[in-house]
Amino acid sequence: MGERSIDQALVERVQQGEKRAFDILVLKYQNKIIQLAYRYVHDHDEAMDVAQEAFIKAYRSLGKFRGDSAFFTWIYRIAINTAKNHLVASGRRPPRTDLDAQEAEQYDGATGLREYATPEHVLLRDELKETIASAIKELPDDLRTAITLRELEGLSYEEIAQTMECPIGTVRSRIFRARDAIDTRLKTLLD
Amino acid sequence: MKDKIHEQLSALLDDELADAEQSLLVRQLVKESGLREQLSHYQVVSDALHDKLPQQIDTRFHERVHAAVQQEAAINAAPSRYRALLRPLAGLAAAASVAVVAVVSLQTMHQQDPAATPSVATAPTVDSYIRAENAPTPVVPARGLDVYLVNHNEYAVNRGMQGMLPYVRIVGQDMRPEDSREAE
Numbered sequence: 001m002g003e004r005s006i007d008q009a010l011v012e013r014v015q016q017g018e019k020r021a022f023d024i025l026v027l028k029y030q031n032k033i034i035q036l037a038y039r040y041v042h043d044h045d046e047a048m049d050v051a052q053e054a055f056i057k058a059y060r061s062l063g064k065f066r067g068d069s070a071f072f073t074w075i076y077r078i079a080i081n082t083a084k085n086h087l088v089a090s091g092r093r094p095p096r097t098d099l100d101a102q103e104a105e106q107y108d109g110a111t112g113l114r115e116y117a118t119p120e121h122v123l124l125r126d127e128l129k130e131t132i133a134s135a136i137k138e139l140p141d142d143l144r145t146a147i148t149l150r151e152l153e154g155l156s157y158e159e160i161a162q163t164m165e166c167p168i169g170t171v172r173s174r175i176f177r178a179r180d181a182i183d184t185r186l187k188t189l190l191d
Numbered sequence: 192m193k194d195k196i197h198e199q200l201s202a203l204l205d206d207e208l209a210d211a212e213q214s215l216l217v218r219q220l221v222k223e224s225g226l227r228e229q230l231s232h233y234q235v236v237s238d239a240l241h242d243k244l245p246q247q248i249d250t251r252f253h254e255r256v257h258a259a260v261q262q263e264a265a266i267n268a269a270p271s272r273y274r275a276l277l278r279p280l281a282g283l284a285a286a287a288s289v290a291v292v293a294v295v296s297l298q299t300m301h302q303q304d305p306a307a308t309p310s311v312a313t314a315p316t317v318d319s320y321i322r323a324e325n326a327p328t329p330v331v332p333a334r335g336l337d338v339y340l341v342n343h344n345e346y347a348v349n350r351g352m353q354g355m356l357p358y359v360r361i362v363g364q365d366m367r368p369e370d371s372r373e374a375e
Contacts, residue, residue: 020221026253027231031238034245044246055256151240157207176201183232
C-alpha cells in the first residue's frame with residue numbers, strides 16, 4: 001500500500017487548485033457512484049445526472065474535506081443525499097433506509113439492476129463482463145493468479161508476493177500485464 | 192517507457208504506488224488525457240470484476256463533470272471580481288483607522304499639555320464629527336509642533352506631495368481675535 005492514500009493526495013492537489021486532479025477521483029469512483037444513484041432513481045439517465053450533481057457538490061465542498069473519513073465514504077454520502085433530494089424534488093418517495101458506504105461497496109449491483117435494466121444496456125455490460133472473463137481465462141497462469149488474487153480476493157501486493165513466492169515488483173508487473181491484456185480485448189468495446 | 196507508465200497506473204489503481212512515483216504520475220495524469228483514458232479503462236476492468244458497473248459505461252463521464260466544474264469555476268469568478276472592488280474599501284478602512292489614531296494621539300497630546308495649541312482635527316470619521324460638534328471650541332495658541340505639522344501639511348498638499356499622513360486630511364484652526372479675547 002502507498003505510504004499515503006492516493007485519494008488523499010489527489011484531494012490535497014484539488015485543494016491547491018489543480019482541477020484535473022479531481023478528474024482522477026471522478027474516474028476512480030464514477031461507475032460506483034452511477035450504480036449507487038441508479039439504485040435510488042431506477043433510471044439510467046437520471047442516475048447519470050444525480051452522479052454528476054454529486055461530484056459537483058463534492059468539488060464545491062472539497063475545501064472543507066479534512067480526510068477524517070475516506071474520500072469514497074464521503075462522496076457516497078453526498079451521492080445518497082443527492083439521490084434522495086432528486087427523488088423528493090421529482091415527487092417520489094426516497095427509501096426509508098440508506099445504503100451506507102460499506103454496504104454500497106459490498107453491494108452486488110446486478111441484483112438490483114436486473115429488475116429495471118433494459119436489454120440493450122444489459123447487453124453492453126454483459127458483453128463487457130463476458131469479454132473480461134474470456135480474456136482472464138486466456139491469460140498465462142501467473143498473470144491470471146496475480147489479477148485474481150488482487151481483484152477477487154482483495155490481497156495486497158505484499159500478500160500476493162508471499163502467496164506466489166515472488167518479489168513485489170514481479171507481482172506489480174504481472175497485475176499490469178494482466179490488465180493490459182484484458183484492456184486490449186476491451187478496446188473495441190470501450191472506444 | 193509507455194509500459195512503465197501504464198504499470199504505474201495499474202499500481203496507482205491498487206493504491207500500491209510509493210509516494211515519489213505517485214507524485215510524478217499524478218502530475219502526468221493531470222497533464223495527459225491519454226493517461227486518464229487508460230486509467231479509466233483499467234478502472235472499468237476492476238469495476239466489472241467487482242460487479243460495480245452501471246448499466247451504461249460512459250468513459251467520457253469524467254469529462255462532463257470536468258466541464259461542469261469549469262463552468263462552476265467561471266461562476267465563482269464573480270465574487271473574486273467583487274473582492275477586487277473591495278480592495279479600495281480596504282484602503283479606506285486603513286485610512287479611517289489612521290485617522291482615529293491621529294485624533295486619539297493628538298487629543299492625548301492636548302490633554303497632557305493644555306497650553307499646547309492649534310487643534311489639529313481629522314475629517315473623515317463620523318466619530319470625529321460627533322466629537323467636534325459636542326466639544327467646546329478649542330482654545331489654543333498656534334505654537335509648537337502642531338503649527339509645524341499644519342504648515343507642513345499645507346505645504347505638502349500645495350506641492351502635490353502626500354504629506355506625513357497620506358490618508359488623513361489635517362486642518363488647522365487659527366485663533367480669531369474674538370476667540371483670543373474670550374479665552375482671556
